[in-house]
Amino acid sequence: MAEIQGCARIECTGLGKSFPGGLRAVAPLDVTFQPGATTALVGPSGCGKSTLLRLIAGLEDPSEGKVLIDDLPPSRQTALGAISVAFQDPSLLPWLTVRANVALARKLARQSPDPTLVDELIGLVGLSGSEKTRPAALSGGMRQRAAIARALATQPRILLLDEPFGAVDELTRRQLARDLPPLWQSRGTTTLLVTHSIHEAVTLADSILVLSPRPARIVADIAVPLPHPRDAHGADFRALVTRTSKALAQGDADNAPMAAQ
Amino acid sequence: MMRVASVGPPLLGGVLLLIGWGALAAVLRGGHLIAGPAEVAGWITANPGLLGRALGKTLTNATLGFLVGNLVAMALAGVAMIWPRLLNLISGLALVVFCLPLIATGPILRVLMGPGDGPQIVLAALAVYYTTLIPLLTGLRATPAVWLDLVHSYGRGRWSELIHVRARTALPYLFAGLQIAAPAAFLGAMVGEFTGAEQGMGVLTIRFMRALDVPALWAIAVAAAAVSMVVYGAIGAVARMVLHDRPPVILSPPRGKPASGLSRLSQPALLIAAVLVLWWAGMALPGMNPFFAKSPQDVLAALTTAPQAAATRDTLWTALTETAVFLLPGYVAGLMLGAGLAIALVLVPNLSTLVMPIAVALRSVPIVTTAPLIVLFLGRGALGTISLVAAMVFFPTLVACLHGMRQAPGQILDVFHIYAAGRLRQMVHIRVPAMLPAFFAAARMSVPAAILAVTVVEWLTTGRGLGSLMALSASVSDYNMLWAAVAVVTTISALCYAGVAVIERRILSVYAPEQVRP
Ligand SMILES: Nc1ncnc2c1ncn2[C@@H]1O[C@H](COP(=O)(O)OP(=O)(O)OP(=O)(O)O)[C@@H](O)[C@H]1O
Ligand SMILES: [Mg+2]
Numbered sequence: 037m038a039e040i041q042g043c044a045r046i047e048c049t050g051l052g053k054s055f056p057g058g059l060r061a062v063a064p065l066d067v068t069f070q071p072g073a074t075t076a077l078v079g080p081s082g083c084g085k086s087t088l089l090r091l092i093a094g095l096e097d098p099s100e101g102k103v104l105i106d107d108l109p110p111s112r113q114t115a116l117g118a119i120s121v122a123f124q125d126p127s128l129l130p131w132l133t134v135r136a137n138v139a140l141a142r143k144l145a146r147q148s149p150d151p152t153l154v155d156e157l158i159g160l161v162g163l164s165g166s167e168k169t170r171p172a173a174l175s176g177g178m179r180q181r182a183a184i185a186r187a188l189a190t191q192p193r194i195l196l197l198d199e200p201f202g203a204v205d206e207l208t209r210r211q212l213a214r215d216l217p218p219l220w221q222s223r224g225t226t227t228l229l230v231t232h233s234i235h236e237a238v239t240l241a242d243s244i245l246v247l248s249p250r251p252a253r254i255v256a257d258i259a260v261p262l263p264h265p266r267d268a269h270g271a272d273f274r275a276l277v278t279r280t281s282k283a284l285a286q287g288d289a290d291n292a293p294m295a296a297q
Numbered sequence: 298m299m300r301v302a303s304v305g306p307p308l309l310g311g312v313l314l315l316i317g318w319g320a321l322a323a324v325l326r327g328g329h330l331i332a333g334p335a336e337v338a339g340w341i342t343a344n345p346g347l348l349g350r351a352l353g354k355t356l357t358n359a360t361l362g363f364l365v366g367n368l369v370a371m372a373l374a375g376v377a378m379i380w381p382r383l384l385n386l387i388s389g390l391a392l393v394v395f396c397l398p399l400i401a402t403g404p405i406l407r408v409l410m411g412p413g414d415g416p417q418i419v420l421a422a423l424a425v426y427y428t429t430l431i432p433l434l435t436g437l438r439a440t441p442a443v444w445l446d447l448v449h450s451y452g453r454g455r456w457s458e459l460i461h462v463r464a465r466t467a468l469p470y471l472f473a474g475l476q477i478a479a480p481a482a483f484l485g486a487m488v489g490e491f492t493g494a495e496q497g498m499g500v501l502t503i504r505f506m507r508a509l510d511v512p513a514l515w516a517i518a519v520a521a522a523a524v525s526m527v528v529y530g531a532i533g534a535v536a537r538m539v540l541h542d543r544p545p546v547i548l549s550p551p552r553g554k555p556a557s558g559l560s561r562l563s564q565p566a567l568l569i570a571a572v573l574v575l576w577w578a579g580m581a582l583p584g585m586n587p588f589f590a591k592s593p594q595d596v597l598a599a600l601t602t603a604p605q606a607a608a609t610r611d612t613l614w615t616a617l618t619e620t621a622v623f624l625l626p627g628y629v630a631g632l633m634l635g636a637g638l639a640i641a642l643v644l645v646p647n648l649s650t651l652v653m654p655i656a657v658a659l660r661s662v663p664i665v666t667t668a669p670l671i672v673l674f675l676g677r678g679a680l681g682t683i684s685l686v687a688a689m690v691f692f693p694t695l696v697a698c699l700h701g702m703r704q705a706p707g708q709i710l711d712v713f714h715i716y717a718a719g720r721l722r723q724m725v726h727i728r729v730p731a732m733l734p735a736f737f738a739a740a741r742m743s744v745p746a747a748i749l750a751v752t753v754v755e756w757l758t759t760g761r762g763l764g765s766l767m768a769l770s771a772s773v774s775d776y777n778m779l780w781a782a783v784a785v786v787t788t789i790s791a792l793c794y795a796g797v798a799v800i801e802r803r804i805l806s807v808y809a810p811e812q813v814r815p
Binding site: 090093094095111113114115116117119120121123125126127129131140141143144145146190 | 441443444446447448452453
């Protein structure tokens with residue numbers, strides 16, 4: 037796909053992360069994420085996907101190698117408010133309403149308040165009418181949707197989504213799969229989407245990175261050259277699902293002898 | 298552990314206390330020990346102006362001290378959040394200042410600040426800031442990591458953490474601290490008045506104690522207790538309006554980075570150095586009269602090289618042993634009775650509907666204000682003093698232990714129910730271990746409180762021990778002795794606190810390992 041001018045380019049060189057105690061979550065990785073595109077990261081549980089996202093968001097310091105976003109370290113980009121993260125755990129502040137939670141992102145990113153945008157995004161994720169509700173009174177799926185709206189509220193150049201649809205119901209998920217890609221495309225957002233659902237990856241992403249079990253290595257990089265909205269019943273779509281699924285199994289098998297060492 | 302208490306139980310407790318008091322007074326009539334509700338009401342209606350003026354004065358000073366102390370606590374906690382490296386130093390210094398014996402701080406402040414309300418306000422502030430600081434530090438750190446990640450993901454630092462996240466998560470903890478601070482501020486202001494003010498409840502207490510005016514003493518204690526209870530209840534009511542949730546507050550000590558090897562030694566050394574430097578610098582301020590303002594070297598000299606050093610040491614040692622004889626039994630008895638009653642209340646739940654409200658009500662009473670009454674009642678000997686120390690320790694321990702036992706994980710209790718294990722076995726295997734952290738938190742915080750209680754009684758009534766020594770030294774302007782006593786009491790108090798903390802860690806690592814943070 038064509039590269040939109042001014043889109044953020046995320047470049048990981050020799051990027052690795054070990055936790056105290058010697059646990060290695062990310063093997064040295066060399067990868068450049070396509071600017072302005074959506075890249076899905078799929079891999080087995082515990083392989084280091086969240087850790088990779090946190091490294092890119094500057095929330096974790098690499099043990100080796102580095103991340104550069106448009107030639108700047110992540111901390112510089114976060115300070116510019118260029119990055120938004122939708123966290124895997126529910127991270128809404130319980131004392132704020134849905135609207136205040138979404139608006140908080142703009143405040144934290146030092147952006148001017150934009151009530152119209154905030155309400156638009158709340159509508160986009162299907163939470164119109166719940167603006168004044170506190171998180172405790174929302175369902176799990178509704179909370180995740182509020183968190184997605186919050187991540188979008190700063191209109192970030194880089195959007196990091198960590199399993200954002202895990203608890204979202206099938207209907208809303210389909211609706212979001214229809215609405216979100218055009219939004220990202222029009223803004224040229226560089227999006228990384230961690231997901232366990234191959235189907236979701238093929239639906240939303242421009243390319244899929246398949247990761248091995250811990251420590252994460254790239255097993256396959258699969259391009260998804262399908263126009264949006266995508267037809268899940270099309271032959272191309274199903275072929276891509278099968279390819280991704282095989283790559284995932286392959287990565288698991290590759291790692292088995294390594295684990296035994 | 299403690300929680301923002303509701304108004305209902307304290308109110309009920311107040312009524313129950315009133316009934317019990319009336320009954321006791323009826324039984325003991327004519328003994329000149331106790332004035333019943335009718336007598337007290339009579340005295341109050343006969344002297345509304347006197348009591349009103351004194352109450353107004355003390356309440357004003359207590360309120361100012363309450364504000365100052367709590368603002369200082371909030372500022373210190375905020376600083377510790379912005380510069381986490383300072384956390385250990387701040388909580389260490391705060392502890393040392395909290396361990397200063399108010400009985401001696403009062404006269405010293407009196408000399409420094411002259412007549413007027415200054416010392417009362419400072420003492421009230423000193424009495425409250427620590428009990429606010431500790432829960433506040435705990436609350437500020439009781440923040441899910443992902444909320445902080447959110448702040449960091451937009452490139453914001455500790456300041457934003459504090460404003461957008463930590464300040465709000467700490468709010469319930471702050472309110473719990475403020476609630477306890479209300480009676481403590483009243484107590485601090487009264488102790489300040491004991492040491493030479495012109496007006497206030499403390500002044501009246503001393504006057505009526507000299508005159509052995511029993512109804513007046515009771516009226517003052519009752520008025521002080523009532524005011525404290527009302528404020529305690531009011532803060533609880535505000536807390537319930539402001540907070541949607543009422544999470545329990547864990548009074549575990551805030552610890553900075555895990556101490557390892559060298560820093561385990563360097564932390565206390567740094568603290569001692571900081572205390573000495575601050576002390577020395579404070580005494581070197583312009584306007585400090587060397588006759589009065591003794592620096593660390595002066596105190597060291599008075600205890601070692603001065604001609605009367607041996608006599609000074611002897612006097613201190615005698616006073617210390619006299620105090621310890623009352624302090625230790627009272628402290629241990631208070632802890633045991635508090636924990637014991639808590640266990641009894643869980644074993645016999647019906648009892649707690651009666652006892653809990655009374656305990657909550659009494660916890661809001663500034664115990665020291667009842668010192669003259671307890672001594673009237675139990676005599677100037679060992680029993681009265683020990684009882685007062687025990688009472689000072691008893692109520693916080695009881696309330697904390699009960700809360701601790703309620704924290705016993707429901708699932709584990711369910712397992713015991715399935716195996717039809719009796720209450721006693723539940724108690725031994727689940728509830729007592731669950732209670733231990735709260736018990737030790739109370740035990741730690743009670744060390745300075747117990748020392749305050751014993752020194753106040755010694756000074757007001759028995760005329761022996763450290764309390765009396767400090768008051769006497771102040772009145773004859775023996776400032777070497779006074780400063781030496783302050784140094785000794787503060788050191789012992791801080792050491793005891795640390796000692797309890799060491800025992801706590803040992804025992805918790807066996808019975809409640811999840812409570813010992815690395
Ligand atoms: N702060 C940490 N300290 C120690 N180990 C950690 C830490 N964070 C993650 N790990 C470990 O690193 C590995 C990778 O964790 P990560 O959260 O990145 O996995 P993940 O791929 O996101 O898994 P999931 O799909 O289940 O969310 C795991 O084994 C995890 O236990
Ligand atoms: Mg994850």
